[in-house]
Amino acid sequence: MDRNLALEAVRVTEAAAIYASRYMGRGDEELANDSAIEAMAKAFSSVSIDGKIIIGETGKPGNILERGREIGNKNGLAVDVALNPLDGKRSCASGGQNTISSIAFGEEGSFFPAPPIYMEKIAVGKGARGVIDITQPPDINIKRIARAKDKYIEDITVCVLDRDRHVELIGYIRDAGARIKLIKDGDISGAIATAMEDSSIDILMGVGGAREGILAAAAIKSLGGDIQARFVYRNDADREMVIAAGEKDLDKIYMINDLVKGKDIMFSATGVTDGELLKGVRFYSGGAETHSIVIRAKTHTFRSIAAMHYFDYKPMY
Numbered sequence: 001m002d003r004n005l006a007l008e009a010v011r012v013t014e015a016a017a018i019y020a021s022r023y024m025g026r027g028d029e030e031l032a033n034d035s036a037i038e039a040m041a042k043a044f045s046s047v048s049i050d051g052k053i054i055i056g057e058t059g060k061p062g063n064i065l066e067r068g069r070e071i072g073n074k075n076g077l078a079v080d081v082a083l084n085p086l087d088g089k090r091s092c093a094s095g096g097q098n099t100i101s102s103i104a105f106g107e108e109g110s111f112f113p114a115p116p117i118y119m120e121k122i123a124v125g126k127g128a129r130g131v132i133d134i135t136q137p138p139d140i141n142i143k144r145i146a147r148a149k150d151k152y153i154e155d156i157t158v159c160v161l162d163r164d165r166h167v168e169l170i171g172y173i174r175d176a177g178a179r180i181k182l183i184k185d186g187d188i189s190g191a192i193a194t195a196m197e198d199s200s201i202d203i204l205m206g207v208g209g210a211r212e213g214i215l216a217a218a219a220i221k222s223l224g225g226d227i228q229a230r231f232v233y234r235n236d237a238d239r240e241m242v243i244a245a246g247e248k249d250l251d252k253i254y255m256i257n258d259l260v261k262g263k264d265i266m267f268s269a270t271g272v273t274d275g276e277l278l279k280g281v282r283f284y285s286g287g288a289e290t291h292s293i294v295i296r297a298k299t300h301t302f303r304s305i306a307a308m309h310y311f312d313y314k315p316m317y
Contacts, residue, residue: 003301005077006294008047009103009268010305014290015043016085016101017270018309021281021288024273025095032092036085036101036272037065048076049105055082055211058116067113079105082214084188086272091185098186098275104218105266111214112259115241118232119210121187124203125195126224134228134253138169138205139176145203146178153177159190159204159276166206173205181276188269189277191216195225201276207232217259219267222297229254265297287311 019039023032037057041064044051049072056067065071071081081103086092088099104111122134124145131144138158146153158173160166162182173180181201183190187208193199210231217227230253233239239250252258270292271278279291287310294303 003296005047005049005105005266006268006296006303009105009266010270010292010294010307012040012043012047012103013101013268013270013292014307014309016040017272017281017290018288020086020092020099020101021272021283024092024280027093029089029093033086033089037063040083040085040101040103041065044071045073047072049081050074050076050078051081051105052079053083054080054111054113055084055214057083057085058211078108080108080110081105082111082211082218084212084215087188087212087215088186088272092272095273096184097273098183098189098277099272099280100186100189100269100275100278101272102188102215102267102269104215104268106218106260107262107264110260110262110265111218112254113245114210114214114259115238115245117210117238117241118207118234119213119229120207120232121191121213121216121227121229122203122205123191123194123216123220123227124225125197125199125220126226128202129224129226132226132228134230138172141205142173142176142178142203149202151202154179156202157181157200159183159193159201160206161185161187161190161208163206169206183276186275188212188216189275191227192219192223192269193276195220195223196277199276214259215267217256218265218297219269219295221256221260222265222267222295222300223302224300227256227259229259263297266294267297268292268294
């Protein structure tokens with residue numbers, strides 16, 4: 001992956017984040033999401049790649065960032081693309097936290113083409129790589145991770161989406177004696193935060209979106225962390241979508257290399273609202289400040305980028 005693509009990737013997520021952030025707290029999640037999609041698509045038009053979207057937007061037919069669409073200006077590398085213009089659109093619309101815009105680039109075949117259904121995940125940073133097992137109860141994984149990180153169980157923090165479906169999981173974690181960080185939305189941020197050295201989050205557990213799992217896996221792999229996952233089926237239609245994606249074993253446990261193959265991966269994210277991973281967009285007279293990360297798996301290079309955008313000189317905004 002051309003390292004010069006790193007800045008191009010950041011420009012894409014910055015554009016989506018700025019557009020979406022204008023609708024923070026205004027109560028219309030679809031408006032916020034649509035604005036992020038529009039901005040991301042415009043930004044991609046000048047990116048020097050010959051891209052194909054593998055993980056994309058769902059919902060409205062004919063979405064400009066849906067799976068299978070070609071993207072980029074066709075003047076660069078042929079790459080597969082995973083993207084989520086606005087992870088946490090409900091949180092953005094309600095003025096909440098942990099909303100980001102994210103994309104990942106990889107060689108052909110890099111990303112498992114996960115359908116838009118639920119996926120159970122457990123994610124950790126490099127300090128606990130190789131010790132997790134999603135088939136084991138939460139307390140077993142917490143004990144293993146605490147031992148690997150040389151921490152007391154009482155000092156381990158588990159990030160969980162605040163959903164009714166997690167009532168039982170939260171009870172197990174509390175019984176184990178670990179701390180819990182509940183987040184309203186944005187499990188991409190929560191998962192990646194486990195792999196950040198300065199983060200207070202040690203583990204992400206629970207059920208979230210499958211496409212979010214692929215993007216999180218791209219970043220976590222680039223940071224040397226670990227993630228395991230398995231699909232959660234609500235009905236036969238969910239099972240049919242997984243089979244259509246090429247999977248024969250509906251009970252398969254997905255390791256990180258099943259979700260994201262190869263080492264030539266690039267991941268970028270920009271904060272929309274403040275969260276565990278990134279600060280959100282700050283507007284000032286005539287411009288805005290954004291905070292982003294960009295990671296290359298091949299070199300494990302991690303860049304944190306704070307950018308000032310002056311709208312008079314950037315017509316797109």
